[in-house]
Amino acid sequence: MCVPTLWSFGLFMPTISLTLGFDQLGLSPKVFAKVSALKFQSPTPIQSGAVPIALKGVDVIGIAQTGTGKTLAFSLPMLERLRPTEFGLVLAPTRELAMQIEETLHKLGVSTALIIGGASINQQVHALRARPQVVVATPGRLIDHMDRRSVNLRHAGIVVLDEADRMLDMGFAPAIRRILAATPPRRQTMMFSATMPPEVRKLSEEFMEDPETVEVTPAGTPVERIQQEVTYIPHANKPEALNYLLEEHAGTVLVFARTRHGARKVAKALRTANHSACEIHSDRTMAQRKDALTGFKSGRYRVMVATDIAARGIDVKEIELVVNYDLPDNPEDYVHR
The missing domain is CATH 3.40.50.300 (P-loop containing nucleotide triphosphate hydrolases)
Incomplete structure (x- = not known):
């Protein structure tokens, strides 16, 4: 069967401002000041929905498209809820996404350890020993550190699975299960995904406790305000x-x-x-x-x-x-x- 060539292109329009402000999400004055300093105008729908729920300490499932502000949706509750004896753990499917999550956390003044493949393990060990507030990792490299006993996940108070569907698509399910099993049973878990296939739902049932779901758009919905075109050519x-x-x-x-x-x-x-x-x-x-x-x-x-x-x-x-x-x-x- 001949598969058509698909050309998809879009013009990104300015984000529509919401009436809800960051000052209405329940953030402390200290965290709100950090957000204000970064010139964020108003929260995106996933931020408006997920942040107030996560601040209560319950598990959260967020269904939203890529590029809708999910990083801030889990970073702000982390800033508010992590105790001095705890650290946050964020799992991402790719090095690029992990680096960009770390970049956002740095802008918020959060100390991090970036645990990804292709980088020096010894430097990562040094970063882990510095007791960062948040560890941002790809599953494969984090498993390497667990095998080397250079990381201890018993004090991971908040765990985030970002782009959970993509991580499962890439075959990380066994690694994720092993990582979650090494974290405390009484942790807060947040899972963000653009789609909600059965494998992701099963994972949430295994490792999350009565999660509240924030669905900004139906799972698998193409981004709005993008003009999509298809061209059939040899x-x-x-x-x-x-x-x-x-x-x-x-x-x-x-x-x-x-x-x-x-x-x-x-x-x-x-x-x-x-x-x-x-x-x-x-x-x-x-x-x-x-x-x-x-x-x-x-x-x-x-x-x-x-x-x-x-x-x-x-x-x-x-x-x-x-x-x-x-x-x-x-x-x-x-x-x-």
Whole structure:
């Protein structure tokens, strides 16, 4: 069966302001002052829904699309509720998402340890020994530290699973179960996901206690205010069509390829055509991926070519165009892209 080529592109409009303010979420004056200093105007729907519930100390399931402010939705309750003898643990599916979560926590004045693959284990051990307020980790590397006994999760007072559906898609279910089993039974658990497949629901039933659910949008709903278009073209005409789209749109562009080989090939062709393009996929080193993401955010690179490893980890403002150069393997990945 012939699978059509899908070009999805959208113009991101300014976020609609809500009548609810951060001063109405139940935050302490100290935490509210930190939020105000960062110039956040008003909470997003997931923040308005999840923060007041999480401040009560109950378990929370948040269903919201990528890029809707979930990081702040769990970071603010962490700031309020963590005791001096406890630390917070945030699990994320990719290095890029973990780095961006850490970046947000740093802006709030939170000390962290970033535990991800591709970075020095010895430096991570040093960071863990410094008793950070929050540990941000990918499951695989955290398991490495558990095996080395360089991390003790018995004092993890709040545990967050961010992009839970993606972590299960990537085969992290056994690692997540082992990690959660090593944390205190009387912890607070928050789970955030854009979709709610049976595997995620089963995980919540195993490790969460009477969670309250905040569903901002129905699970698996494409982001609103994005113009979506589809073009049917022969495979051989894709490079020419992509160049045409880049000429028609002057802003930043995110291009998704299905494989790392495809991403390399597309990025190379774009650079040959004098486009400033970077790439993120599993063949790139941690330093290369960090440089690509930083350069894309700063405008040094106009085009980023990525595999789905980055679909849930890129938080870049004002992206004008998103191109699905290849169709994703499943519908949920289309939503995240």
